[in-house]
Amino acid sequence: MSTSPSTPVIGHVGVVVADLERSLPRWSAALGYRFSPVARYRCDTYYDSSGPDPHRYERRITMSREGAPHVELMEALPGEPVGVHHLGFTGIADLAAQHRVLAEAGVDWDGHAVAATGDLLLWFTEPGALDGVRLEYVGTRDQPLLTDAGDRLATPSHGALLWPEGAPAPSGAQLVDEVEVATADVGDAATRWSRATGWRFATDAPSSDRRSTTDGGTRVVLAAPPPRSPELTGAFRLRFDSVADLPGKVSDLEAAGIGHYVVTGAPGEGPRLVSTDPVHLDGVTLTFVGSTA
Helix, strand or coil: CCCCCCCCCCCEEEEEECCHHHHHHHHHHHHCCCECCCEEEEEEEEEECCEEEEEEEEEEEEEECCCCCEEEEEECCCCCCCEEEEEEEEEECCHHHHHHHHHHCCCCEEEEEECCCCCEEEEEECHHHHCCCEEEEEECCCCCEEECCCCECCCCCCCCCCCCCCCCCCCCCCCCCEEEEECCCHHHHHHHHHHHHCCCCEECCCCCCEEEECCCCCEEEEECCCCCCHHHCCCEEEEEEEECCHHHHHHHHHHCCCCEEEEECCCCCCEEEEEECHHHHCCCEEEEEECCC
C-alpha cells in the first residue's frame, strides 16, 4: 500500500567546507552565530554509492548554537566539492519506514549509518533527486559523536547537537527565514520536492519562476536562477528578512573580508539588500534584507 511522506520540519542546514579552521571564522562573522567545538562523526558501518561493502565513515563537523534551523559545517572528505550538502530532520522514530516512503516516491538513499546492533542511525537521500540537495533523516538513538580528540560525546536532550548540556543559551542573532534552491525547471522541482517531503508549494505571485512553502517550518523556495543579477546569483541561498542594522551587517562582512553586493534605494539611502559572494562562503549565498526593503 502506498503511503505519503510526513511533512518534516527543518532542523539544520548542512554545508560542506574545505577547511573548518578557515571557514568557521567567516561563517561566524557573517551570521553572528556561535559554533560548537569541532567534533567527529565516526561510524564503522556505513553504506553509500562508493561501493557495495560497508566502510568506516568519519567526518569533522560543527553546529551553530542558534537555530532552528541550525547551521552545520562539515569538513570535506577527499575529492568532495564544497557547498550545500543537506537539509536535516532529527528525531525520526522509524528511519526504515521513512526510507520506504521516499523509495515509493522515487527517491533513493545514498549514505546510511548503521549501529553495531544493526539499527539505522541516520540516512541521506541521493543528491540528484532534489537539485543537488540531500535530505538527512536522523533517528532517536545516540549518535557516534566524538570530540575532535576522540573522546565520546553524549547526545544532548536540548536538541542542539554537539552542544553539551548546560551550554550557553543561543545569542540574539537572527535565524534563517528562507532557504532557496536554484533549479532549471521550477514546476518539475516543486513536484519532486512535494513528493519527497509532503510539502505543498504555491506560486509566488506575480512570479511564475518561484514556488514556496512554509510546511517545513522555515520558508523553502524553489527558484529559477536569475540570468543577469550578480547580487542574486548562487545555487543555494539562506535569506534573513527585516534585518534591523543592515549597515552594521555590511561592516561585519567587510571586517571579515567576505565579498558582497549591496543594493541601495533612492540616492542618499542606505543599503536595502546585501548578498554575500558565494565564493567566500563555500558556495553558499547569504542574503540580508533590510527592515524597510
